[in-house]
Amino acid sequence: MARFDHSVQQALARHSGVISRAELLAIGLSPSAVNRRVRSGELRVVLPGVYRPAVVPATPELRVRAVALRLGPACVIAGRWAAWWHGLIQAAAGPVSVVMPPGSWPSTHPTIAVARRTLVPADRTTIRGVPVTGRARTVLDCAGEFDAESIRDTALQRGTTIWSLDRALERYGPGRGAVAARRLVDQARPGGVSPPERDALHALLRAGPHSWTAGLRICIGPAEQYVLDLAIEGLRLAVEVDGWRVHSTAEAYHRDRARQNRLVEAGWTVLRLTPRQLRDDPDGEVAAILRVAAKLAADGVAAGRVKDGCR
Known part of the structure; x- marks a missing residue:
């Protein structure tokens, strides 16, 4: 130029x-x-x-950046486009959804969908230089979408907690979409960060007598932290539910094996369960897990043991 x-x-x-x-x-x-x-x-x-x-090239990312530049720092990318920017969905289409403060400069361009409301700082963040709604708020904003549960579960798998969703719900208020947003969070409240994990948790609790915890966070050594899909902490028994989407890459394969070795080294018994096993023979898989739990209890594995915890 x-x-x-x-x-x-x-x-x-x-x-x-x-x-x-x-x-x-x-x-x-x-x-x-x-x-x-x-x-x-x-x-x-x-x-x-x-x-x-x-x-x-005119890419979707370029569209988002152009909208942010056009509308200025008061603009926050929201909805499905925020979910895509967070990596919670594979693609977004249609007008780019944004949130602007009430009374701010309007945009009537057909490729931008503007919602007028005030976002508190806790409900917004900046990713790769673009202001977007925070991950928990994005999950709630997508509660009415056809893939809302998938968006929520992916967010949970990436570290969003029920606690953070509850806090976002408190800030969400009683307006449009609040009922669907609360229902979406309540569905995940029993535990588990994916439908197979929740199915396994509910099946184990029904068959019980043991108390299972979903998403148990433990420490091994001074720095290593792990989050277990399902666990009985007193028995040091963990059940890892290997969904295809999360565990199918070569990197995930090696990471899972290294993680399991460290857990076994620390005295944990680790069982693996796939959604297909749970679908094809839920009673048999649950019975097998409970037999292992009963054996650990009978062998006195938990006797005198201090519970793991992050110090």
Whole structure:
């Protein structure tokens, strides 16, 4: 871009491929120079007043960044687009959903869906330079979506807790979508971060006599922390539910084996259960797990043992 190439490239790098008209003018281009580059195709319009170089592809990420640049720092990406930005879904489509403060500058562009409300700082975050709703708030905002349970479960698998969802619910208030949001959280409240884990937990509790804990956090040594899918802490018995989506990669395969070795070394008995096993023979799988629990109890494994805990 003539004499301003370096400055323009710096501005483009800050926004990962988009630049605003105001930035171009601040760099030193005249309005006619900007218009000339648009007419020549050197710059392509992404949104009114926001451009991309012709060599930069028009990707979904570029759309999000263009919306954030167009609407300014008061804009927070929300809904399915926030879920996609968090990595909770594979793709998002349609207008980019945003939250803007009441009374802020409106946008009537058809590719942007604006909701007017005030978000407290706890319900927003910044990821890769873009303001988005926090992960817990994003889960609640997607409660009415067809894949709401999958979005919630993926968030739980990535560290979102029921506690954080409850706090987000308190801030959510009684408005539109609150009933669906509370129902979505309540469905996961018994424990487990995926449908197979919840199915296994409920089956074990029904067959019981033991008390099982979902998502038990333990420490091995001074620094190693693990979260167990299902566990009886007093018996040091863990049941890991190996869903395909989470455990199918080579990295996950090796990580799971190393984790299991460390648990066994620390005195834990680790059993593995797949959704298919639970679906095909739930009674048989549960009975096998309970036999192991009964043997551990009979052998006195728990006698005199201090419960694991993070210190």
